[in-house]
Amino acid sequence: MDVGNSLRHGEPAVDVAEGASTTGPDFIVTSQGDAIPIPKQAIGPTSVRTGKGFQYTGGSGGHGFDPRTSRVRIIDPTPPRGASPGYPAGYVSYSNARGQPIEPYTGHTISRSDACWHIALTV
Numbered sequence: 145m146d147v148g149n150s151l152r153h154g155e156p157a158v159d160v161a162e163g164a165s166t167t168g169p170d171f172i173v174t175s176q177g178d179a180i181p182i183p184k185q186a187i188g189p190t191s192v193r194t195g196k197g198f199q200y201t202g203g204s205g206g207h208g209f210d211p212r213t214s215r216v217r218i219i220d221p222t223p224p225r226g227a228s229p230g231y232p233a234g235y236v237s238y239s240n241a242r243g244q245p246i247e248p249y250t251g252h253t254i255s256r257s258d259a260c261w262h263i264a265l266t267v
Contacts, residue, residue: 174233181248183209185206186214186216197217208249219262228262235264236263236265
């Protein structure tokens, strides 16, 4: 799957259907070699709310993740804005079932200043 290249061009690397209900893969790999683990039994891909990326939801742990890790969002490239440095290749963010950003291996909620809030993908 060529996620990295597709993210740089603003298009999802996989077909994203409304209401998709298939269990996602164990992981996806960008064209630059970033492996993105998908929570176990997560369903997707589906579009994110903004339409600028895709997500897998409804999972639980796997890959050494805390069981509270239920969702991963893979977001398209973003320019610098305000305090954000921008993410020229896009970024990954993990969250719990409530949608709160978390550190995926501990399940602890994190603040916007935490490096795990937006995990930059390789350019």
